[in-house]
Amino acid sequence: MPIKEVGHYSVSYLQILDASGNVDKELEPKISDEDLLALYRGMVMGRAVDQRMLNLQRQGRIGTFAPSTGQEAAHIVPAFLMNDKDWFVGAFRETGARLLRGETITQTLLYYNGFEEGNKRSGNRRILPVSIIVAGQALHAVGIGYAMKYQGEKDTSVICIMGDGATSEGDFHEALNFAGVWNVPVVFIVQNNQWAISLPREKQTSSKTLAQKSIAFDIPGIQVDGNDPLGMYVATKEALERARTGGGPTLIEAVTYRLMMHTTADDPKKYRQDDEVEGWQAKDPLIRFKKYLEDKGLWDEQKEEALQGATKEEIDAGVKAFEEFTELPPEACFDHVFAKMTPELEEQKQDFLKRKGS
Numbered sequence: 001m002p003i004k005e006v007g008h009y010s011v012s013y014l015q016i017l018d019a020s021g022n023v024d025k026e027l028e029p030k031i032s033d034e035d036l037l038a039l040y041r042g043m044v045m046g047r048a049v050d051q052r053m054l055n056l057q058r059q060g061r062i063g064t065f066a067p068s069t070g071q072e073a074a075h076i077v078p079a080f081l082m083n084d085k086d087w088f089v090g091a092f093r094e095t096g097a098r099l100l101r102g103e104t105i106t107q108t109l110l111y112y113n114g115f116e117e118g119n120k121r122s123g124n125r126r127i128l129p130v131s132i133i134v135a136g137q138a139l140h141a142v143g144i145g146y147a148m149k150y151q152g153e154k155d156t157s158v159i160c161i162m163g164d165g166a167t168s169e170g171d172f173h174e175a176l177n178f179a180g181v182w183n184v185p186v187v188f189i190v191q192n193n194q195w196a197i198s199l200p201r202e203k204q205t206s207s208k209t210l211a212q213k214s215i216a217f218d219i220p221g222i223q224v225d226g227n228d229p230l231g232m233y234v235a236t237k238e239a240l241e242r243a244r245t246g247g248g249p250t251l252i253e254a255v256t257y258r259l260m261m262h263t264t265a266d267d268p269k270k271y272r273q274d275d276e277v278e279g280w281q282a283k284d285p286l287i288r289f290k291k292y293l294e295d296k297g298l299w300d301e302q303k304e305e306a307l308q309g310a311t312k313e314e315i316d317a318g319v320k321a322f323e324e325f326t327e328l329p330p331e332a333c334f335d336h337v338f339a340k341m342t343p344e345l346e347e348q349k350q351d352f353l354k355r356k357g358s
Contacts, residue, residue, distance in 0.1 A: 009215045014235055015225035019283040021291030029234050033298055039080055039229060040293060041307060043072040043286055046096020048311045049105060052319065053095070053112065057264045061323070062112045066093045070259035073285035074191045074226035076100060078159050078236040086240075087148075087158040088127040089141040091134075093191065093258070094161055101127050105318025115325055116336045135166035138175035138188065145184030145249075157185040157243035159236075165196030167213055168204045176251065180217040185243035187236065188251045191226060193258040198271040214251035226254025227285040230292075257283070330356065 016027045031039075050069045056062045068075070071093065079088065079097035088101045095108060102125045111118025111130065119129045131137035141160035148156050166172050167190055179186050190210050194201050207213060214221025220242070224235045232254060239250035257280035261268045268277075293299035334349040335341070341349075 009212070011209050011212045011215075011221065011223055013223045013225075014231045015228050016230040016234065017225075017228045017288055017292055019227075019288060021288035021295070023230065023292060023295075027230075027234070029230060029237075031230075031233065033296075035080075036293060036296075037298060039077060039233075040286075040289055040299070041311075042076045042080060042096060042100050043229070043289065044307055045099060045311055045314070046072045046076050047286060048308075048315060049095055049099065049108065052315050053109070054260070054264065056109070056319070057112075062109055063114060064264045065095075065112045066263045067258065067260040068093045068095050070280065070284065071191055071193055071226070071254075071256045072096050073229040073232050073289070074189065074254035074256045075161055077229050077232040078161070078187070078189055081233065081236050081240055082157075082159060083155070084126075085153070085156040086126060087141070087144050087156075089137050089144065089158055089160045090128070090131065091137060091162050091166070092130050092132055093163065093193075097161070098127065101125065103127070105315055106321040109319065109322035110325060113322070113325075113328075115328055116332060117325065119336075135162060135169035135171035135175070138162060138166065139171050141186050141188070142175045142179045142182070142184055145179065145186040146182050149182070149184055155244050157187060157240050159187050159189060159240075161189045161191065163196065164190060164192040164194070164201050164210060165199070165204055166190065167207075167210050168196070173213075173216075176214065176217040176219065176249070179249040180219045183246075183248035185246075186249045187239040187243055188249065189236070190251065190253045192253050192255050195258065195262065195268075195272065197262045197266065198268075209253060211251060211253035219249045219251060221251040221253070223253040223255060226256030227283045227288070229285055229289045256285075259284075 016024050047069060050067050053062060053065055054067060057065060075094040075097040079100040082088065090097060107118050128137065128140060138160055141158045145158045192201065192210050196204050209223050211221040211223040222235055224231045226232065235252050239252060242250055259277060259281060290299060331349055331353055334345055337345060
């Protein structure tokens with residue numbers, strides 16, 4: 001038996017705004033009123049776009065998508081803290097964060113209706129497309145972080161967002177291993193929403209926390225109440241500062257919950273109980289953050305009504321612009337696989353058009 005201990009490890013948990021919206025004054029970060037209100041507007045927009053997309057999907061006007069309702073604080077707060085040089089590398093459940101990073105509502109809807117235009121980037125936006133492959137984007141994030149370091153970029157970082165199921169994938173462990181070895185400026189944010197499709201977290205991994213997986217790779221890790229916007233603000237800000245100043249990667253486990261289905265092709269009533277959902281609805285990040293703003297005298301029902309109206313108008317305009325795209329060439333799927341069409345792919349395309357009668 002070993003008689004010499006080589007280390008002691010622990011995982012910290014951070015919560016500043018509790019489930020009832022009461023703030024821990026000793027931990028409360030100094031955030032300007034302007035930024036607090038901008039954060040709330042971003043979260044409200046993310047929730048509202050999610051709800052409209054669900055309506056559009058149920059009406060057959062867009063394809064399937066992964067709702068993010070309930071998880072807004074876990075991804076919108078980190079996106080808010082990024083600078084223009086930072087890279088955003090997400091998965092498929094961060095619509096609000098993508099909007100905050102410059103994607104438009106119209107682009108989002110085009111993507112989920114199969115239009116390649118939904119992936120177009122204008123200007124110098126550092127944001128990767130939606131990653132459907134679970135955990136694959138973690139390797140991309142580390143590659144980007146390594147390239148930034150190799151090229152000597154300063155004051156930059158990468159935020160990589162994934163779900164809890166991703167931490168059971170090989171790509172996750174390979175990414176964290178080399179993130180640690182290369183000391184790259186990457187902040188990994190795991191949205192632990194308790195379910196990987198229909199599989200509960202405890203059947204994905206026996207780890208008591210997901211944050212503790214950082215210990216194996218000797219990088220800082222922390223578990224945060226992912227429905228607490230202030231907790232996410234403090235943890236992400238610290239991790240970004242570490243990354244931008246050469247301190248290397250961080251893993252943040254954001255403990256949250258998806259209040260709706262995994263995707264619109266899924267029925268969560270078949271595998272989880274109503275009382276579980278109701279329990280998490282009481283911890284809704286928007287409700288607790290709204291109460292925090294009201295307690296600070298920054299918000300009231302009149303402002304809420306005005307915001308909801310303005311949000312609806314913006315979404316209406318985005319939907320209208322999206323529905324002006326009416327024609328998608330059926331052969332478009334061949335055109336965007338590679339930057340340059342290969343002879344084999346061109347042959348397949350021509351065969352497809354011939355069979356179609358074009």
